[in-house]
Amino acid sequence: MSDRALQDLVLRALADAPFRASPAWRQRALADPSRLERFARFLARHFYYERIVHFFKYSRALSRVSGRTPEAVLRTTAFEALLPTIVLGSRDSAAAVAKVIAAHVSSGQRGAIPYLPDLLRYEEAMMVAEAGPRVWRETGKRETRNEKGTTPELVEGTVLLELSYDLPAVLPKLLQPWTELPRCPEQPTKVLIARSKHGRVAVARADAAVAAVLELADGRTTLDDLAREAGLRPTELEATLAGLTELGAVRFATGS
């Protein structure tokens, strides 16, 4: 085994709690188990602290109304209970942690913020979308037009959220100085949350065309069929797909 592969094993042991507890890791005896476990727990709290500060920043801004700071969850028994199962960067772990954060914030004065349930769903979705393997460096040749497939498919982690409140209208106001709780129009709103292969999460309002394309982009439906079923003209479809590809929501399947 190369030194690089050994380093990867150590990194996995730090990131992946079930692996850390497995005989496959323990039998290697590469590091003091107690020290490694302490450092892994430190890393887990740091990892999710950074994500809470970033993805739950609106809930943080509302904490003087809700009475709950999202990052306080990191010292609760609910989070402690997750530690033996956590795999840093995995979507399942992100979903589990996001759920306990949302429950923690919801346990405050939620009635004072009518749009808090929508906001927490939005923030949870952002955190989950960001998780998953990412491309840290480009190693292969660039994809050319000819190598692209012709059947668009949804990228894993892309979410279309249907909200009861027009959250995009209020989010910037929450991060500005305010004395009275910023209001949010009660209006059905769809937002698309997607992640680029490099891990950048993007959000956009979704119109009917976007919603239709996302529903039909299964990697098998051709562009002609997609345009027909979504009721879009070819130019509309092309523009929609270009936007969705840019966001990282859709890619073109290249077949097996």
Add this chain to the structure above:
Amino acid sequence: MKVGAFYNPHLGAELVRGVGIDHLAMADPPAPHDPHWPAIKARYTLLLHDYLGQLSEPLDERSIQRARALAAQYGTPWVAEHFQCLHTEDGRYNVNYVFPPLYTEEFLRRFVANAVALQARLDQPLVMENIPGFFDVKASQMPEPLWLRRFFDETALGFLLDLPHVWLEAHYRGIKPEAWLAEFPLERVVELHVAGVEEDEDLQGPWIAPSEPSEEMLDFMAHAAARCPRAQAVTFDAFSPSLRSEVLFRSVERIRRAL
């Protein structure tokens, strides 16, 4: 010796008005709508200290172009990166925190080759920062200071000496920080980092924190600075949303007095 801090955007207003700071290190690019950025950029010498990539692998073209663009945007006198290997080669596992490589011949070859290649693409000198280890990995083949010395001998790059990292390693090894420091290639040091350490519940011991350096740490800094003949700057190494303005300014002032 120049004395500075990190640019913490939540303290932008205070940094625009404040005095006594020679430079600001940039851990992240400025946010697109940061109202203080134009004044910060106009006023301060800025040091590029972002995550550019881990040099256990060659940086890809996208990362190199990003580094070049940030260096040009800041007008940085040097570009900093860390001796770190924090994600697996396949991108599946990532600890999202500075973590050192195994100190082996293979990793030395990798870091030398990739750092030299990066330096060739930059218009500014590249400096490399040491990273603390909380535990030893038995696969390492040599002590960290020797590995670093060989790296700097082979590359002739500059050394960004993080003193709390040295102090912490000495603490966890049960040796005097000054004795551990003496093993490092101090003649290569261009910049020093100084910060506070605090008890961490998980680690059950001290670790880096966005707090003021203790008197002991400042004495250690003065001891180190006197042994780094090429050092040009000391930076208060704290970058956190929880960092308070008074901590930043008081730390810089105390660092300046201690030098």
